[in-house]
Amino acid sequence: MFFVDTLEFEGLGNRSYLAGGPRAAVAVDPPRDIDQVIAAAAKRGVRIAYVAETHVHNDYITGGLELARVTGASYLVPAAAHVSFARTPVADGDTVTVDEGLVLRALATPGHTPHHTSYVLEEDGRGAAVFTGGSLLIGTVGRPDLVEPRLTEELARAQHASAHRLADELDDEVPVLPTHGFGSFCSSSQAEGDATTIGRERTANDALTLDVDTFVAEMLAGLDDVPAYYAHMGPANAAGPAPVDLTPPGRADAGEIAARLAAGEWVVDLRSRTAFAEGHVAGSFNFEGDGKLATYLAWLIPWGKPVTLLADTPERIADAQRELARVGIDRPAAAATGDPAAWIREGERLASFPRARFADLAEVRGRGEEVVVLDVRRDSERAAGHVEGSVHVPVHELYGRLDEVPSGTVWVHCAGGMRAAIAASLLDAAGRAVVAVDDGFDAAREAGLTVTRP
Secondary structure, three states: EEEEEEEEEEOOOOOOOOOOOOOEEEEOOOOOOOOOHHHHHHHHHOEEEEEEEOOOOOOOOOOHHHHHHHHHEEEEEEEOOOOOOOEEEEEEOOOEEEEEEEEEEEOOOOOOOOOOEEEEEEEOOOEEEEEEOOOOOOEEEEEEOOOHHHHHHHHHHHHHHHHHHHHHHHHOOOEEEEOOHHHHHHOOOOOOOOOOOOHEEEEEHHHOOOHHHHHHHHHHHHOOOOOOOHHHHHHHHOOOOOOOOOOOEEEHHHHHHHHHHOOOOOEEEEEOOOHHHEEEOOOOOEEEOOOOOHHHHHHOOOOOOEEEEEOOHHHHHHHHHHHOOOOOOOOOOOOEOOHHHHHHOOOOEEOOOEEEEEHHHHHHHOOOOOOOOEOOHHHHHHOOOOOOOEEEHHHHHHHOOOOOOOOEEEEEEEEHHHHHHHHHHHHOOOOOOEEEEEEEHHHHHOOOEEEEEE
């Protein structure tokens, strides 16, 4: 009997896998923090014999090279991938024996990248599972526009062909185990559900139900923004990432926090948006530790800018440090925990701003008060409807476009509150009067606000 253990990384919207038999296993698309994979193997009592990459990743730093080094495993990387380190190159049809009766077969599935490779786990000659990386996902496929703009349509067509190859070669009951699609921006759209099979995808996935021209046209029309930090992930993975360092950062006192802010560094408060709004260090930014921290912080921060982390507990700092290391933000400059009052110097006061609902905004507008309504959702979200008269700057562009926000008190909203909190903290740090709308967007119409389409 074989096993497949799933390692979920909700912050990045990805999964990794450990699969094998009673003695040996293969790790597929492992995260930067490899201790989790090693622990999973230890729990199973198996040796990691192989580490397999489906592609050179664009959305996170892999731990594959280091995991192979630490465990002595063979590092399987698609032969066509341009990398600067020694590995075991795999081409279409290549096989390795993971354990007795358990074989891993490489299946070329270009589309997400030109060299993308899926891996079929075969037990006694029959397909038992397929690790599809960024190829066939749950109800969708990996996006084809992250490599080179001139290749996008070609890769989109390749995605269609690769999906059909998987469906043609594998039985309906074979589980499909993708890396992307659970919130990752590497997915062309988000997954529908938590698990799937070849048979289910055969009837539910556009790549398998639409002709190639229709599929390509619809997918390209629906592609969303690409996080800015993606530009750094592929090169780092191709060069061979350094081992991760998760030792605790140095402790920052109030004087050091103030000095780092004065130097133009980023001070990031990981507490809840409610706590941050009630009282925070002036000039600090709010990225909730239990939100999509790595995605949005890495997207907004100028690459390489030192970052100091503030949080309620050391555990929150450790969790954030681990998540940020996965996207190449390796070492916080410093950290502080505990009571926010200890983060400011004697004689200073914590800053704050109000939170509200869409009903409050409707009431203010109803009284005839002139306020700025700032929508920080993505273009695709705004296209589905927006509050009449609102200004639009997506949150990932706001830091560089603060001067475009009209004068006056800014009521900032997103789709649920998390991104509005980030935006409110950016505006507050810039000295703007701000109200963070912490509400679901559906409540805007219910509150009596006019919601229109562009």
